[in-house]
Amino acid sequence: MATVVPPVTQDSTSKNGPTAMVFMNMGGPSTTDEVGDFLSRLFADADLIPLGPLQNYLGPLISRRRTPKIKKQYADIGGGSPIRKWSEYQAEEMCKILDKTNTESAPHKPYVAFRYANPLTEEMYNKLFEDGFGKGRGGRAVAFTQYPQYSCSTTGSSLNELWKWRQRLESPTRSADAPAEGSIQWSVIDRWPTHPGLVQAFAENITKRLESYPEDIRDSVVLLYSAHSLPMSVVNRGDPYPSEVAATVWAVQQALGHRNPYRLVWQSQVGPSAWLGAQTAETVPNLIKKGQKDIVLIPIAFTSDHIETLFEIDQEVIHEADQAGADGRVRRAESLNGSPTFIKALADLAGSHLKSGVICSKQMGLRCPGCKSERCLEQKRFFMGQGTQANEAVTL
Ligand SMILES: C=CC1=C(C)c2cc3[nH]c(cc4nc(cc5[nH]c(cc1n2)c(C)c5CCC(=O)O)C(CCC(=O)O)=C4C)c(C)c3C=C
Ligand code: FES
Numbered sequence: 255m256a257t258v259v260p261p262v263t264q265d266s267t268s269k270n271g272p273t274a275m276v277f278m279n280m281g282g283p284s285t286t287d288e289v290g291d292f293l294s295r296l297f298a299d300a301d302l303i304p305l306g307p308l309q310n311y312l313g314p315l316i317s318r319r320r321t322p323k324i325k326k327q328y329a330d331i332g333g334g335s336p337i338r339k340w341s342e343y344q345a346e347e348m349c350k351i352l353d354k355t356n357t358e359s360a361p362h363k364p365y366v367a368f369r370y371a372n373p374l375t376e377e378m379y380n381k382l383f384e385d386g387f388g389k390g391r392g393g394r395a396v397a398f399t400q401y402p403q404y405s406c407s408t409t410g411s412s413l414n415e416l417w418k419w420r421q422r423l424e425s426p427t428r429s430a431d432a433p434a435e436g437s438i439q440w441s442v443i444d445r446w447p448t449h450p451g452l453v454q455a456f457a458e459n460i461t462k463r464l465e466s467y468p469e470d471i472r473d474s475v476v477l478l479y480s481a482h483s484l485p486m487s488v489v490n491r492g493d494p495y496p497s498e499v500a501a502t503v504w505a506v507q508q509a510l511g512h513r514n515p516y517r518l519v520w521q522s523q524v525g526p527s528a529w530l531g532a533q534t535a536e537t538v539p540n541l542i543k544k545g546q547k548d549i550v551l552i553p554i555a556f557t558s559d560h561i562e563t564l565f566e567i568d569q570e571v572i573h574e575a576d577q578a579g580a581d582g583r584v585r586r587a588e589s590l591n592g593s594p595t596f597i598k599a600l601a602d603l604a605g606s607h608l609k610s611g612v613i614c615s616k617q618m619g620l621r622c623p624g625c626k627s628e629r630c631l632e633q634k635r636f637f638m639g640q641g642t643q644a645n646e647a648v649t650l
């Protein structure tokens with residue numbers, strides 16, 4: 255990742271640089287040996303899976319029980335998650351573009367902070383210190399969520415974690431008071447569900463996949479946009495994710511000219527509680543039973559490949575469709591991965607953010623109607639106002 259840069263205050267290449275561009279995501283185990291640690295961090299996260307006062311006991315228990323099954327899934331997709339490779343590539347390529355388009359904040363240094371796998375947030379933060387940020391030297395860093403649509407279980411959890419480490423490593427008082435002098439100045443790109451470049455990148459990959467069908471049936475292929483589901487308890491708390499995912503889908507449909515029928519469906523539910531549906535794994539066989547075999551599945555809430563695409567869609571949903579007589583007519587649009595259109599979109603988004611001077615979106619100040627989490631409140635207070643009194647009033 256980022257190589258050593260000169261101390262922030264001594265940099266002479268631009269007025270305001272260097273700037274740290276931190277890609278936040280959940281991460282995934284790079285090898286099957288890392289699956290146990292990945293799951294134990296995931297089940298310890300009360301922002302994702304709240305298990306109440308028994309979290310410290312139940313989390314390790316559930317993750318240990320799940321490890322063999324999930325290990326096998328990662329083995330079946332080639333021995334690990336490609337998310338680190340793609341995140342590092344996307345961040346590096348984006349920074350190269352930013353160095354040309356945003357000279358005032360150059361050089362831009364790429365970092366990755368994963369919630370459940372290496373490099374973890376703490377590791378990223380220490381790397382920032384090594385590279386000359388913070389520790390009395392200041393510097394600017396952008397926390398750029400790689401989830402286009404905001405959920406408190408995903409981006410919210412990553413921001414809570416970032417805020418926690420910022421408090422531990424940079425605030426002598428360990429409170430949300432004004433940051434110590436010379437600490438890192440953070441801003442956040444917290445959501446980008448309808449960014450035109452993101453929409454274009456999805457539309458390109460869908461068009462490419464549609465071109466693999468004969469021309470005379472192409473417009474009647476059903477597009478199934480598939481996003482990771484949420485427990486209904488999270489939906490009913492007022493989580494913004496379902497409506498933001500729907501916004502992406504609608505924008506992509508518009509870019510495609512609404513030439514095909516479509517549905518937004520939800521995948522990967524875990525455990526016995528009620529989750530948002532309809533489920534991807536049930537929708538595909540139902541359509542096939544009704545005679546609709548031509549279907550393109552589009553992963554719409556994740557920007558690179560992961561077990562949900564490579565295992566659940568490719569090896570379960572599509573494999574089962576073929577066994578039910580789909581004859582290879584159920585296909586998947588490629589994930590965004592290294593798409594140049596997508597990387598350009600990331601640079602455009604980050605470039606505008608850097609020039610705007612905005613700290614985060616207005617949405618960040620408003621908690622879910624059903625939120626009772628002090629962590630969310632403190633985190634939002636911090637990022638909304640960077641500890642200044644001025645913005646605290648708008649954190650509700
Ligand atoms: C936008 C994407 C995701 C949302 C929203 C999301 C919510 C969510 N997830 C769980 C529980 C689990 N998720 C697991 C894996 C996993 N989740 C996502 C994405 C979102 N999750 C991805 C991409 C992955 C796989 C990572 C990879 O490397 O491929 C797992 C672990 C796997 C398993 O045990 O089945 C769990 C558990 C909840 C409860 C939740 C919303 C509250
Ligand atoms: S759960 Fe959404 S703001 Fe706390």
Ligand SMILES: [Fe+2]
Pocket residue numbers: 482
């Ligand atoms: Fe998940």
